Amino acid sequence: MGSLQIQPVLAALRRHRIATIVIALEIALACAVLCNACFLIAGRVQAMHVQSGVDEHALGTIKIEGFEASQANDLNARVMAALHAVPGVQSVSSIGAVPFGEPGVIAGVTLDAAGQRFGGVVDFYLAGPGATKAMGVRLVAGRLPAPDDFMPVTQIVPKEAPILITRVLAEHFWPGENPLDKTLWSMDTHFRVIGIVDHLSIPQPGAGEEKDADWSILVPAMPGPQFAGKYLLRSSPEDLPRVMRDARMAVLKTAPDAVLDLEQSRAIDELRETFFLSDRVMTRLLIAVIVALLGTTALGIVGLASFWVAQRRRQIGVRRALGATRGDILRYFQIENFLIVTIGIVAGMILAYAINLMLMTIYELPRLPAGYLPIGAVVLWVLGQLAVLAPALRAAAVPPVAAIRSL
């Protein structure tokens, strides 16, 4: 039955060429923007769900600045003692950076002493005694730093330190090999791999140069003049908000002449919130665009379909008088809508790829996976059918007597 109806629908559409083209064009644009917007949203959502590899809910950080290197040891001892005294604190350790906080040491590494085999630009986490354990990173091979692995920081990092690297980084540096006891060269010194951790994201995943979020290295280091002022606190997740509040107060009281960085002295959860704020805003904006766009398209379809129904009252009446059922009339408008939307979708897919190519060159976005196209198509087909339903029902309700009544 349906196949029989396509011919007359096509014939009618040919007589309304301009309107058909305009509405198909609108659907094509909507399809193209929809596919790309969904793709952008997926990218943002994926970025926001990055695994930090640390026990985020149980960790907080304190950052103080504005003191001299000569005061560092004394200040360090005072602040650590004050933080330890905060009820509910399970551990306090010195740390160089935390996930979603300010970046720590970022440097290029090479895989040979001569500096010929470039490994990449990676983030180094300085970790004082206890920090690795407090972070809760999962060791998958090798060992955690032993007490005598912690050496003072001379220039940015300790010299010839043992390090822990992530699984991703190990696979990147030495594919298929055992990374333990391998050596890395960076910052005029070299490092020996003693352990592999499952995950540890760089402090600012997704920001800066394109690289894997897990390109981090943990360097055990002894707090001292060149490594002071940043602390990692661990408490039970329920206590953490209060612990962080008390910890900030304790630091203000203990170190009144140093400056507490209130923005950075937060629970890791809060830092994560702030870090992805712009991504969340952008995601919401994209969703708003999609809703507005689908709404506009639906209204356009309703408007045009209503007009066609009104214009064809007599013809509908004639068909009804000649024996067409209400269902036939309803299906006629549904098929008509399906055909127009299909034309739009085909054009829209081509347009979607064109837009994606443009985005790829201008904004360095990856290629649009083909999987987004059927999603866009289905959404628009459903939208078209829903939008045409009301006008089509109105058409189906036209009585056969309309054929002989004047307009």
Add this chain to the structure above:
Amino acid sequence: MIRYYVELAVHSLRRNKVLTALMILAIAVGIGASMTTLTIMHLLSGDPLRGRSGQIFYPQLDANPDSKGRQPYDMLDYQSATDLWHAHRADRQALVVNSTIKLQAPGTRLPPLMQPMLSTTSDFFPMFAVPFRFGRSWSAEDDAAHARVAVISAELNDRLFAGENSVGRTVRLKNSDVRILGVLAPWRPSPLFYDVRGGRFASGDTSSFYGKPEGVITPFSTALEINDGNFQPFTCWTVPSTPGHLQNASCVWIALWVQLGDAAKVAAYRHFLDGYVAQQHALGRITRTDNTRMRSLTEWLDFNGVVPSEVKLQTSLAFAFLAICLCNVVGLLLAKFLRRGGEIGLRRAMGATRRAVFMQCLVEAGVIGVLGGIGGLFLTVLGLWLVRRQPLPYADFVHLDVSMFLVTFLISVGASLLAGLLPAARASLVEPALQLKVL
């Protein structure tokens, strides 16, 4: 005649209120979205130094002895920067270095705070036309004497001294007392052009280029002494031996801006720069003599891709959305005009020309455009208000200026006339006889 058409249009629009409202809404929403994003684009991609940015240049050279000949570093090492500055070959020249410093204001009850500090040389203020509310900037003699003086921003002055004239008062920067020589008037260059660098490593996330100017501005020579140990390099090719003290380190960390009045001076400075590099090459300090650049301010901003890709993306999205809205209006207008086929046929039969019918339809589209434009303007104001509430570095200066106000109306009316063109042409082709038969 036009008045008659407008009356006809209003009459016709009143007849089908829902359809009219739909069309106006479509235009208003499309215009609101596009104009919000376009206004932000306009604010972010504007010229931060109108009228003189063509005279401002940013010299770069490649001081890394192991250079692989890629783009030279975005900043200069201490020796190159100071050598070029001391030569005084440009009309004006300013060194720029950024650091963070602990600030205390004696006599106020404020706790010590960390402030971003800009350290530069005396030409900075006239070169970039920095406005002063109180006092003045320091002189070249102050630069030479490492004078303990500073200029503070209007914002910091408000915070420390409740906006009063603080010239002559003292602030403590780390361990040194410096005397306030001047207080800036509110100054908000967009982007903060003299601090722009490293944009190509930011993957388009460049909104930080639109932050506020530093609170404290001190002479370059003074800052190296009072904030010694707190200078961060842009990058290094060997690890500095004393952290935070970079004068003798293999690091780039200083920017040099020069003002060159005409093309001859630009050519002469390029020549001078090449000569300097060649001389340093002869001394064995620089290996690459062919890796020197001198971009104008505008070129430098382009090179750094200062407009955040987020903003560009939103603008493209908004215009795609406007196109969809316009398609919608075209479809609805087409339906509307053709539905009046009988009426148009009658007018044609009574002697109206095709031109007159076309004009009448176009005027109707224009009226929708004006109404949609008014709606769009409200939505733009609303959109910008929403943007101002976002945690963005440039949120504070987002506003609708007169030019964008006019652009909104032009785009709105233009877009709806464009949308009306096709339906009007179609309507004017209506055959009188055919329509009258139906009547």
